[in-house]
Amino acid sequence: MAGAAERPHPPTHAKRNLALLGAALLVGWAAVTVDVDPSEILDLPGGVALLFREMFLDPGPDWSYLPTALEGMIESLQLAWVGTVLGAILSIPLGFVGAKNVSSGGVSNVVRQLLNAIRAFPEVVLAVAIMIPIAGLGPVAGALAIGLHSIGTLGKLTAEVIEGIDPGPVEAARAAGGGSILVQRWGVLPQVLPEIVAFWLYRFEINIRAAAVLGVVGAGGIGFSLQQTISFHRYSLAGTAVIVVVLVTIAVDTVSGWVRRRIIEGAGAKRVDADAIAHPELAEVVTGPVERP
Amino acid sequence: MTAAAGSGQRPARPRQSLIVPAGLLAFLVITWLSLSDQFGIGFDLGAIIEDITNGGRILITESDSAAQRGLLVPNWAFLPRTVDPMLETFKMAVVASVVGCTVALPVAFTVSRVTAPNGVVLFLGRTVLSVVRAIPDLLYALMFVAAVGIGPLAGIVALVFFNIGVVAKLLSETVDGVDPGPIEAARAGGGNRTQTVRWAVLPQVLPNYVAYSLYTFELNIRASTVIGIVGAGGIGNLLFTQYRFFNWSNVSIVVVTLFVFVLLIELISIWLRRRLV
Amino acid sequence: MIRFENASVTYPGGVHALKDVTLDIRDGEMLIIVGLSGAGKSTLIRVINGLVPLSGGDVKIDGVSVRHAGSRQLREIRSKIGMIFQTFNLVKRTTVLNNVLMGRLYGAGTLRSLFAWYRPEDIEIAMQALERVDIVEKAYVRASNLSGGQQQRVGIARALAQQPKIILADEPVASLDPPTSHVVMRDLQRINRELGITTIVNLHFLDLAKVYGERIIGMRGGELVYDGTAAQADERVFRDIYGRSLTADDVMSEAATAAATL
Numbered sequence: 164m165a166g167a168a169e170r171p172h173p174p175t176h177a178k179r180n181l182a183l184l185g186a187a188l189l190v191g192w193a194a195v196t197v198d199v200d201p202s203e204i205l206d207l208p209g210g211v212a213l214l215f216r217e218m219f220l221d222p223g224p225d226w227s228y229l230p231t232a233l234e235g236m237i238e239s240l241q242l243a244w245v246g247t248v249l250g251a252i253l254s255i256p257l258g259f260v261g262a263k264n265v266s267s268g269g270v271s272n273v274v275r276q277l278l279n280a281i282r283a284f285p286e287v288v289l290a291v292a293i294m295i296p297i298a299g300l301g302p303v304a305g306a307l308a309i310g311l312h313s314i315g316t317l318g319k320l321t322a323e324v325i326e327g328i329d330p331g332p333v334e335a336a337r338a339a340g341g342g343s344i345l346v347q348r349w350g351v352l353p354q355v356l357p358e359i360v361a362f363w364l365y366r367f368e369i370n371i372r373a374a375a376v377l378g379v380v381g382a383g384g385i386g387f388s389l390q391q392t393i394s395f396h397r398y399s400l401a402g403t404a405v406i407v408v409v410l411v412t413i414a415v416d417t418v419s420g421w422v423r424r425r426i427i428e429g430a431g432a433k434r435v436d437a438d439a440i441a442h443p444e445l446a447e448v449v450t451g452p453v454e455r456p
Numbered sequence: 457m458t459a460a461a462g463s464g465q466r467p468a469r470p471r472q473s474l475i476v477p478a479g480l481l482a483f484l485v486i487t488w489l490s491l492s493d494q495f496g497i498g499f500d501l502g503a504i505i506e507d508i509t510n511g512g513r514i515l516i517t518e519s520d521s522a523a524q525r526g527l528l529v530p531n532w533a534f535l536p537r538t539v540d541p542m543l544e545t546f547k548m549a550v551v552a553s554v555v556g557c558t559v560a561l562p563v564a565f566t567v568s569r570v571t572a573p574n575g576v577v578l579f580l581g582r583t584v585l586s587v588v589r590a591i592p593d594l595l596y597a598l599m600f601v602a603a604v605g606i607g608p609l610a611g612i613v614a615l616v617f618f619n620i621g622v623v624a625k626l627l628s629e630t631v632d633g634v635d636p637g638p639i640e641a642a643r644a645g646g647g648n649r650t651q652t653v654r655w656a657v658l659p660q661v662l663p664n665y666v667a668y669s670l671y672t673f674e675l676n677i678r679a680s681t682v683i684g685i686v687g688a689g690g691i692g693n694l695l696f697t698q699y700r701f702f703n704w705s706n707v708s709i710v711v712v713t714l715f716v717f718v719l720l721i722e723l724i725s726i727w728l729r730r731r732l733v
Numbered sequence: 734m735i736r737f738e739n740a741s742v743t744y745p746g747g748v749h750a751l752k753d754v755t756l757d758i759r760d761g762e763m764l765i766i767v768g769l770s771g772a773g774k775s776t777l778i779r780v781i782n783g784l785v786p787l788s789g790g791d792v793k794i795d796g797v798s799v800r801h802a803g804s805r806q807l808r809e810i811r812s813k814i815g816m817i818f819q820t821f822n823l824v825k826r827t828t829v830l831n832n833v834l835m836g837r838l839y840g841a842g843t844l845r846s847l848f849a850w851y852r853p854e855d856i857e858i859a860m861q862a863l864e865r866v867d868i869v870e871k872a873y874v875r876a877s878n879l880s881g882g883q884q885q886r887v888g889i890a891r892a893l894a895q896q897p898k899i900i901l902a903d904e905p906v907a908s909l910d911p912p913t914s915h916v917v918m919r920d921l922q923r924i925n926r927e928l929g930i931t932t933i934v935n936l937h938f939l940d941l942a943k944v945y946g947e948r949i950i951g952m953r954g955g956e957l958v959y960d961g962t963a964a965q966a967d968e969r970v971f972r973d974i975y976g977r978s979l980t981a982d983d984v985m986s987e988a989a990t991a992a993a994t995l
């Protein structure tokens with residue numbers, strides 16, 4: 164072959180292999196030292212199959228429990244809704260203050276850190292450690308816990324969306340002599356509102372899942388029924404409750420997802436994948452270097 | 457017709473779409489119903505503000521027991537007792553992440569339009585996945601504790617299901633958006649479905665998969681605090697026992713440990729993601 | 734020998750992309766298909782390896798029906814047909830060698846390819862394919878770091894790694910500049926002559942078709958409207974195929990063509 168080039172040597176990947184070995188060792192250590200007996204693992208399929216049978220097949224769900232379960236699920240939906248609304252309302256000012264192009268760098272940093280700190284705690288922990296002691300047992304404590312946690316995620320998202328806006332309209336409003344609040348009302352809000360509303364809905368979908376279990380710690384909703392029926396081995400009743408949770412959650416997901424798509428498409432904003440960005444930690448990855456041309 | 461010669465008629469103001477006002481109305485009605493005492497959760501802002509002002513007792517109180525002096529007076533002597541449960545939480549999260557993300561990989565390819573073997577499998581897979589996703593982590597934990605008894609195994613299995621739901625959904629959406637060109641090339645070369653997925657699709661989504669897996673690991677650390685509450689092992693167990701005895705100073709320590717740990721994991725995870733992706 | 738017997742394709746939308754085409758392609762031929770976009774060129778190429786299913790008639794390769802092949806048999810047929818694409822269709826995130834090894838998927842089998850345990854002979858075939866298109870030095874480089882022309886050469890190497898009897902090239906130079914187009918077309922011509930691989934190329938540019946084609950066929954509205962040698966294909970013939978007078982868009986830059994043929 165004319166002017167054939169030398170075949171290159173395959174790269175060795177020493178660093179990568181070392182890292183993989185380290186990861187394998189970590190996983191091996193965790194698997195071996197975690198307090199699980201091998202016999203337990205063998206019992207697992209049988210135990211799960213038995214529970215599944217009692218809950219859903221034989222004797223299966225007890226439909227006389229349906230009204231109680233539905234009532235609990237409706238309370239879960241309501242506390243998820245109230246929590247989402249609380250979080251949404253409070254996250255707007257925090258989002259504006261947390262956006263670098265609206266407030267100063269120092270302030271936005273502090274706010275972002277605060278939002279990160281809030282997000283670190285799951286709703287149930289917030290309910291147990293703060294809201295139940297303050298508001299007492301019941302759905303209000305649950306709604307407050309969901310609201311507080313939602314501020315963390317929604318605030319961060321709002322700030323990120325605002326940072327990504329087109330600066331043109333803001334300049335136009337400023338050039339027309341608008342003051343700072345006016346600039347933000349007419350320059351920023353219309354651009355970001357559809358995306359933000361879509362996030363709220365997505366957050367509501369996630370919050371339903373949290374609201375369905377907050378009752379386990381006494382913070383309202385169907386979780387209480389789930390916990391009681393399962394701990395007292397009333398598996399037929401538990402089966403009914405689980406079916407209610409699953410069906411209602413899927414139904415709300417479907418409706419909410421449809422509305423979200425309408426909002427995003429209606430606004431002509433194509434760039435946002437609300438699902439991906441509503442997992443805020445993923446935002447940088449998802450929009451990141453998937454394709455490097 | 458003196459000023460603007462030849463100009464057409466000014467257009468009538470377009471009729472405003474009813475969607476926005478209708479949506480607003482629906483929002484207000486649902487919110488009002490949810491807040492109301494009679495139909496909803498009985499949300500009373502005045503009472504809450506009063507509660508918050510009274511809530512001071514959990515922040516600081518006089519007590520003979522170092523464990524019960526309030527959230528703002530952490531009982532540092534309790535700190536060593538958080539080490540073992542935190543370590544257990546960490547191990548549970550590691551094992552659950554590895555198992556969950558491994559299982560999620562083929563599941564994701566089954567529920568993506570691009571790589572599903574056929575329409576029936578796609579539909580069934582999506583249905584099962586939406587059921588898996590509709591069950592919250594704590595409910596999984598409740599059920600698996602009932603099935604296999606209290607301890608980390610129930611927690612790990614609960615986390616595995618939770619992870620499959622998250623990773624399979626995110627990854628299948630990524631697969632939906634891959635460049636179809638290499639898929640056509642692999643099929644044209646005589647590759648079967650498995651080979652096409654392995655060589656034409658997987659390399660395209662691998663960075664996303666790694667990122668989702670690391671993200672799930674962070675979620676697991678947080679979630680395992682929750683599932684411990686129902687006896688599925690880890691730091692959540694400790695948190696809930698201390699809470700039940702109103703040992704606010706100990707609760708405070710657990711929460712602080714947890715917070716520092718979550719932050720640490722997040723930092724490591726972000727660093728890894730930057731290196732890998 | 735590829736034999737089209739009244740081959741027809743109707744897409745789900747109701748478009749008749751291929752109407753009753755009957756055509757013989759001899760082994761070792763260099764065949765160029767010209768026609769406007771939408772004339773059915775891509776469909777004609779893709780029914781040969783079954784990427785587009787036939788709705789009527791049949792295509793037989795050495796007597797084996799493509800239309801009636803089961804999925805396993807179809808994969809076997811495809812393994813002997815290399816394909817080259819307008820947009821290269823490389824996996825950009827992985828190495829050149831891994832891309833070329835995609836040509837060995839059928840030969841290596843599912844289990845081996847799943848875990849990337851390719852046999853040494855598979856890797857040798859891939860390396861030789863890269864050497865044939867003069868790009869072996871990039872074997873361990875990510876495909877995304879190559880230029881368009883280099884990517885298309887990797888695409889050719891991937892097809893060669895199948896050790897094919899037939900190569901299908903769907904607008905292989907439409908995304909490339911004139912000089913690079915000639916490099917790629919010359920590669921295809923050389924492969925056709927040196928290895929005796931039947932080569933079927935879709936082209937838009939008439940001048941390229943005349944330079945590199947032995948036999949040219951013209952497509953219009955899904956039908957075969959011309960079949961003859963490159964020498965016979967003059968401007969009048971092309972006007973007939975295109976159904977309109979020729980424009981500057983139908984030829985690649987004259988100068989570049991002249992330079993290439995010197």
